[in-house]
Amino acid sequence: xxxxxxxxxxxxxxxxxxxxxxxxxxxxGGTMKAMVLDKVSPVEEKPLRLAELPRPVPGSGxxxxxxxxxxxCHTELDEIEGRVAPSRFPMILGHEVVGMVEELxxxxxxxxxxxxxxxxxxxxxxxxxAFCLKGEENLCDSAKWTGKDADGGYAQYTVVSEDFAYPxxxxxxxxxxxxxxxxxxxxxxxxxLSGMEDGKxxxxxxxxxxxxxxxxxxxxxxxxxxxxxxxxxxxxxxHDLARKLGADWIGATGDTPPQKLNCAIDFTPVGEPVRxxxxxxxxxxxxxxxxxxxxxxxxxxxYTEHLWHEKEVKSVANVTRRDAREFLPLAAxxxxxxxxxxxxxxxxxxxxxxxxxxxxxxxxxxxxxx
Ligand SMILES: [Zn+2]
Ligand SMILES: [Zn+2]
Numbered sequence: 001x002x003x004x005x006x007x008x009x010x011x012x013x014x015x016x017x018x019x020x021x022x023x024x025x026x027x028x029g030g031t032m033k034a035m036v037l038d039k040v041s042p043v044e045e046k047p048l049r050l051a052e053l054p055r056p057v058p059g060s061g062x063x064x065x066x067x068x069x070x071x072x073c074h075t076e077l078d079e080i081e082g083r084v085a086p087s088r089f090p091m092i093l094g095h096e097v098v099g100m101v102e103e104l105x106x107x108x109x110x111x112x113x114x115x116x117x118x119x120x121x122x123x124x125x126x127x128x129x130a131f132c133l134k135g136e137e138n139l140c141d142s143a144k145w146t147g148k149d150a151d152g153g154y155a156q157y158t159v160v161s162e163d164f165a166y167p168x169x170x171x172x173x174x175x176x177x178x179x180x181x182x183x184x185x186x187x188x189x190x191x192x193l194s195g196m197e198d199g200k201x202x203x204x205x206x207x208x209x210x211x212x213x214x215x216x217x218x219x220x221x222x223x224x225x226x227x228x229x230x231x232x233x234x235x236x237x238x239h240d241l242a243r244k245l246g247a248d249w250i251g252a253t254g255d256t257p258p259q260k261l262n263c264a265i266d267f268t269p270v271g272e273p274v275r276x277x278x279x280x281x282x283x284x285x286x287x288x289x290x291x292x293x294x295x296x297x298x299x300x301x302x303y304t305e306h307l308w309h310e311k312e313v314k315s316v317a318n319v320t321r322r323d324a325r326e327f328l329p330l331a332a333x334x335x336x337x338x339x340x341x342x343x344x345x346x347x348x349x350x351x352x353x354x355x356x357x358x359x360x361x362x363x364x365x366x367x368x369x370x
Contacts, residue, residue, distance in 0.1 A: 071096025
């Protein structure tokens with residue numbers, strides 16, 4: 001009987017922790033501005049709508065963060081256009097969230113009011129499934145993702161379990177810290193999975209928010225390694241940034257680099273670079289694909305040219321809390337200098353259209369006024 005009561009109380013706690021946003025009765029908690037997505041639409045139709053909503057109230061074990069900056073990520077395009085549709089509507093997107101803890105829910109004790117906190121893509125994991133037990137909570141069967149299953153940071157306030165928020169190292173402004181939380185963390189995971197070692201050749205396909213951070217990590221960790229950057233042709237801004245950050249060679253997707261690549265990371269949202277990167281891999285090399293969805297198909301592969309000689313392909317799916325906890329202090333130690341372009345919260349639609357067109361140098365970040 002006692003066991004059953006314990007079970008019921010645990011289940012109730014878990015339900016509360018899983019709830020996305022507890023809306024207050026009436027408006028006594030105040031309101032907030034947010035850019036909300038009501039339905040799947042082409043991003044060119046500017047589907048995010050500025051709304052006035054009740055401020056979320058932190059549930060048990062949760063914190064409320066007053067958001068000051070939220071990075072924009074390609075995944076938002078996948079959500080808006082339905083390749084990774086949110087699990088409900090309306091939804092507040094955004095999973096590179098930086099702000100100040102300004103309210104603690106019952107039992108929350110890891111942060112103090114006034115602390116700076118960051119929130120990333122992983123919003124909740126069960127802790128019990130076979131993946132979670134192996135430390136692979138990024139593959140959790142019932143995980144929830146910020147801005148997809150729980151309201152995210154395109155808003156003045158958001159709530160999250162204190163277990164899924166991170167202290168932000170000093171030395172970064174809120175705007176600089178925002179892209180570290182997805183572009184940085186997932187790039188770090190991709191670099192680790194690539195098997196890169198000092199002295200080896202690394203290829204980066206696509207040079208946006210994530211790759212421009214990865215090159216800085218790679219140059220720091222592998223000072224004798226060489227980094228080869230491939231962009232869409234004609235992206236001069238991206239070329240300039242890659243050169244500034246120490247790329248050893250810069251070309252367009254489709255070009256053949258001066259040497260074979262021991263490892264490569266594909267950051268692009270399209271299929272063609274997968275085949276291109278495999279073609280340029282050295283024997284025994286590995287390609288890591290850092291994309292949640294591809295907007296176009298991966299073209300047909302030729303076994304001899306693209307896969308034989310023990311070439312490997314691995315995708316990156318999501319992130320774990322360990323990735324964030326390892327990467328953020330490393331980013332401060334290097335120190336990573338994120339290249340950012342700021343937009344106001346109300347300009348989220350326009351910023352996402354520019355992102356889709358490959359027109360943002362570095363990382364786009366929404367700044368959110370009080
Ligand atoms: Zn992201
Ligand atoms: Zn799990």
